Amino acid sequence: MNKIIKLLDEYQNGKISNFALIINEVEEKVKYLQRSIDEDIFQEIFIILPKKLRKIKLDNIKEYDIKHTQNYLGKVMNNIVKDIMKKQNIYYKRNYFIGDEQFNTENSFQINIFEEVELDDLLKTVLDKREKYIIEKRYFYDIPIKTISESIDRTRERTNAIKNAALKKLKEEYERNKLLS
Structure with missing residues (x-):
């Protein structure tokens, strides 16, 4: 039995x-959570x-x-944060919990875009409804691709392809916005 x-x-x-x-x-x-989330949510963790x-x-x-x-x-603790954010209708952003995921270099973009761009506006302006739905379910609500693919009546492979195309669009728009600012 460990300490x-x-x-x-x-x-x-x-x-x-x-x-x-x-x-x-x-x-x-x-400490990682404290740097990553709002102070009110951080304090609420220690109540729950x-x-x-x-x-x-x-x-x-x-x-x-x-x-x-x-x-x-x-x-x-991550799950407590997710529950708090869902109750407060705040999007759960996967980048808060990087420690639980291993990202390859292509996916490392997902972290940066969530930190620097008003994501909701970006999703509305860049993606079509299906792409937006997939990105929100996968990255805000942490729903597995298999479940998402079943809900939109597509194969897992097709859903992944749509997700990857949407991420590419977001990355391109992000880089374009970054150059403009």
Whole structure:
């Protein structure tokens, strides 16, 4: 049993002071979130997180090493952020949670465009309805391509091709806007 799981076990059994120790163990993930999201949402994480930590089934993660446990807790926090943002009708932007994804160089553009361009306007002006639908479902709501393809009655391959073409359009428009400014 690693140190974090031991702290979680003690926390779930009433040792409230372990909350701060657990947060210290995932300090890197916490700092990343703090830099990436609005301060109000960041503060709300710490209202919800204690309840979530009490509900973690330790039997499911007791064999994890420290690194896997830190990643697991990072994902718990990411999910809290997604829930908060959905409740507040704020788009969930995948770039906040880069630590959970491995991007190739083509996909690295996805991070930059979300950070610098008013995305909603860009989606409306550059993409057609189907492309916009696919991009929003995939990157704002983290819906798998398979599910999206079923909802638009297209194959997964075709849906991926539409998504990639839409990303290319967004990248071109982004670069054009960047040159103009």
